[in-house]
Amino acid sequence: MKWRTYPEDVLPLWVAEMDVPLAGPVVRAVTDALRLGDTGYPAGTAYAQALAAFAGKRWGWSGLAVERTAIVPDVMLGVVEMIKLVTGPGDPVVVNPPVYPPFFMFVEHMDRRVAEAPLGADGRLDFGVLEETFRKAVAGGRRAAYLLCNPHNPTGTVHTAEELSAVAGLAERYGVRVVADEIHAPLVLGDAGFVPYLSVPGAERGLSLMSASKGWNLPGLKAALAIAGPGAAADLDRLPEEVGHGPSHVAVIAHTAALRDGLAWLDALLAGLDTNRWLLADLLAEHLPAIRYRPGDATYLAWLDCRALGLGDDPADVFLERGRVALSSGLPFGTGGAGHARLNLATSKEVLARPCAEWRRRCAECGRTLVHCPPWTTGRWTNSARESTC
Structure with missing residues (x-):
């Protein structure tokens, strides 16, 4: 999708796919399965066991109980099923835009109502707004859920243990059920530490969705895990049997191998992503200082103001039409998205720097620097001639 959606002259830095060679253990596991003809239906708990072991090594969390897990087709379909378990048609689901x-899209498609509790100006959870949104959500005795993005997409914010404990406290006070999308959990950079929502005090009635999809670039191999806290085990037990028919057996094999044997590959990836986020910051500071970018502590996504x-x-529409660079528009991210764009920095340093190199060359034709003459502001772009003039 990333490289085929736009014409060949467009540099795609948008959808969440990484430009990386796959981890060797994943390739071997899938190749071995195909060689054996092992392409039937998924069964067993190997995926959950691998995730539990990974969580213990990586996050120091020993509370992932294999018996309180279920395989689901992917994280978002798992989110849908979890929300169906704890809410009914017309009930509100709280989200934190952008x-x-x-x-x-998924919440509205299942006949639930989105209730926004926007992030604060610092890109972190605003607990005053969150509490007020919870209070309104449950008014009149309605059930409500809170769809928590941890780490947060698109800002890359990693919620702290203190913040997540505060979330759990508010959720219990108002009777709101928390469903945590934690698909980016393996992609925490630098010294920041990921805290699983279900690991904090008060989160016993929470539900979480995890996957190796984002961490090891496996979005085309569909499989994820739904995880219940001790107080939500009965809810997970009500998951319809047919939901477990959606995941791919080969995907389960791939995700299991990634979590079990792909840690060295992941560490190398994280080092490269850490380099790229600061490279992007330097490139923007040099060439487009008007764009505000605060490097996030997780994900491979950059949120550009x-x-x-x-x-x-x-602005993503302008970048595409005049600069031939595809970013994700900020508008679909909800409140706070206008005037923003999301950039995928999980690519080579050469690709990441290419737009700046191209813009620098074109502006050199008129003898002005990129800072004064980017093609999409003071310059005029002609697609057919592939040049800009001031």
Whole structure:
């Protein structure tokens, strides 16, 4: 999808796919399965056992109980099923915009109502807003759920243990059920530490969705795990049997191998992503200082505040048409998305720097620097001629 959606002259830095060679253990596990003809239906708990072992090594969390897990087709379909277990039609689901656009689409498609509790100006949870949203959500005795993005997409914010404990306290006080999308959990960079929602005090009635999909670039191999806290085991037991028919057996094999044997590969990936986030910060500071970018502590996504460029609510559209670079528009991310764009930095340093190199060359034609003459602001772009003039 990443490289085929746009014409060949567009540099795609949008959808969440990484430009990486796959981890050797994953390739071997899938190849061995195919050689054996092992392409039937999934069964067993190997995936959950691998995730539990990974959680213990990586996050120091020993509370992932294999018996309180279920295989689901992918994280978002798992989110849908978890929300169905704890809410009914018309009930509100609280989200923290700007946030992953499918949160809105999937919630509304299942006949639930989105209730926004926007992030604060610092990109972190605003607990005053969150509490007020919870209070309104349950008014009149309605059931409500809170769809928590941990780590947060698109900002890369990693919620702290203190913040998650505060979430659990509010959720218990108001009777809101927490469903945590933790698909980016393996992708925490630098010294930041990931805290599983179900590991904090008070989160016993929570539900979580995890997967190796984002960490090891396996989105085309569909499989994820739903995990219940001790107080939500009965809810997970009500998951319809047919939900477990959706995951791919080969995907389960791949995800299991990644979690069990792919840690060295993951460490190398994280080092490269850490380098890229600071490279992007340097490139923007040098060439487009009007764009505000705060490197996140997780994910391989960069949330760019482009409002100072004066490109309107959808700068990604301008970048695509005039710069031939595809980013994700900020508008579908909800409140706080206007004037923003999301960039995928999980690529080579050469690809990441290519737009700046191209813009620098074109602006050199008129003798002005990129800072004064980016093609999408003061310059004029002609697609057929592939040049800009001031």
